[in-house]
Structure formats: structure tokens, C-alpha cells
Amino acid sequence: MIQQNISPIYDLLRADGSIVINKNLIFSIGLNESILYTELLAKFNYFSIREQITEDGYFFNTVDNLILDTGLGEKTQRNVIKRLQELELIDYKVQGMPPKRYFKIIDNTQLLLYFISQGKMQRELLEKKQLESADKSKLRLLGGIKTSNAEELKHPNGSVNNTKLNNSNPNKTKGVYIDFPINGDNMLLRIYNSYFYRKFNKNHMQITENNLDTIIDWLIELTSSEVDTDFWNEQVNEHFNNLPKGNNGNILYFMECSHRFFEVPNPKQSAGGY
DSSP, X not given: OOOOOOOHHHHHHHHSSOOOOOHHHHHHHOHHHHHHHHHHHHHHHHHHHTTOOOTTSOEEXXXXXXXXXXXXXXHHHHHHHHHHXXXXXXXXXXXXXXXXXXXXXXXXXXHHHHHHHHHHHHHHHHHHHHHHHHHHHHHHHHTSOOGGGGGGGOOTTOSSSOHHHHHHOTTOOXXXXXXXXXXXXXXXXXXHHHXXXXXXXXXXXXXXXXXXXXXXXXXXXXXXXXXXXXXXXXXXXXXXXTOOTTOOOOHHHHHHXXXXXTSOOOHHHHTTOO
């Protein structure tokens, strides 16, 4: 069994001064509320062990102490305490001379489980929206071509028996061939195809579905690295001006050199090959 080493940085942060917060609770009641509630739970346990809890379940804590332990200022504390009271997670009162703040953790496990469950649902909904947003980003890069529509874009002679096409791409994986997406909104692909056309007097060759997915991921990576059309145009121009003998101009080969052109990882390695 391989021994997994825990990062010393993680150990350092976890060893002292940590607040362990339930992620689902954050999505249900809010970040500051989760921070303060979790810290008050820790203080309740601390004072319970030392038998410093009042008979009716309250413990004393100052504004300054909570600032040091949570980073939440006095005004934020007031707002969050009020919110936690409304949620019926804590009770709060000020009493004594001079006035002191007292907190009580309301013992309602079912209510807490409800908030955690609600937060989990919110997280899952957000994750679903993020995935849908990523899919929409890919479609924008493709100009509306979906891999699910690949059957409609099959090469008329068939993908498997097209010997000329198969031999032109030694890195191809088995699968349906689709047209290179040059008629959509993605300017980067249109620019690349324009240079390809100048060089070979024809549009870019077809690619497989797997190739297409890798190209999409690569373009998203370039976009997040702020590669604009001017920079792309310069690098594509250099690529075709110095195209090695035997290189048929396939964009997949250009991707292999992406670390040299754009200082981004080789997509073939990160994707596990084409």
C-alpha cells in the first residue's frame, strides 16, 4: 500500500488556531454564521470540560475574544449573533454589572441536520450549474457543434475505412470523425484554419470526437491564461512559417507545442494522450 504523505503546510494550519467548518452548513446559513457558530461550539466544549457552564447552559465570551478567534468585528458579530438566534441555533443575553455577553448552544440535533441537508442540496445545485456552465462554454468555443451531433457529421466515406484520413493523423483515437469547427463563433479555430488553408489550399482535416474534446479543453485553458486573438495569430503564423517537413498542419501537433508558444501545459500529457 502506497503511503500518502500529508502536506506539512496542512499540518501546520491544522495544528493550531483552526476552525473546522462544515461546508454544507456554509451554503445553508452563511459563511460568517458558520464560522461564529462553530467557534461558539468549540468554546462551549472548552468551558464544559472546565465546568464553567452556568446551570441553565450559558457561557461568557467577550467581543474582543471572538475577534481574535474568528476575525469577525464587533458589528459583524452583532449581526451574525442575531441571525443565529433567528435560526434557533443559539441563545444570547447580556447580564451583570458590568454587562457581559452570555451564549447558549441550543441542543437541537434535528434542526442542525436539517440545515446541513439543505446546504448539501444547495452545493449540489451549484455544482450542477457549474457543470452546465462549463458545457455552455465548450459549445461557445465550438460555435454550437456538440459531440452528440457527431453522427450527423460523419465523413461520407466512413471514418474507419478512410485510409488517407487515418494515416494523416498518427495520434488519432478510434471514433467518429467530425468536421473541424470553423463555421462557429470561435475566432481562434477560424484563424488557425485560415493559415491552414493558405498553406494547403484546403480546410483543416476532420478530427475525432476525442480530439475535439481535447481541443476544447485546451482552448478553455488558453482563454483562462488570457491568450487573445492577436497573440494567437502571431503564434499560428510563426508555426506555419516554420512548419517542419512531414507536418501536415494538424492542430493537434500545434497543441503539442503549446508550452513553447503559450506557456501552458502540453494538452496531450494532461489529457493522457489523444
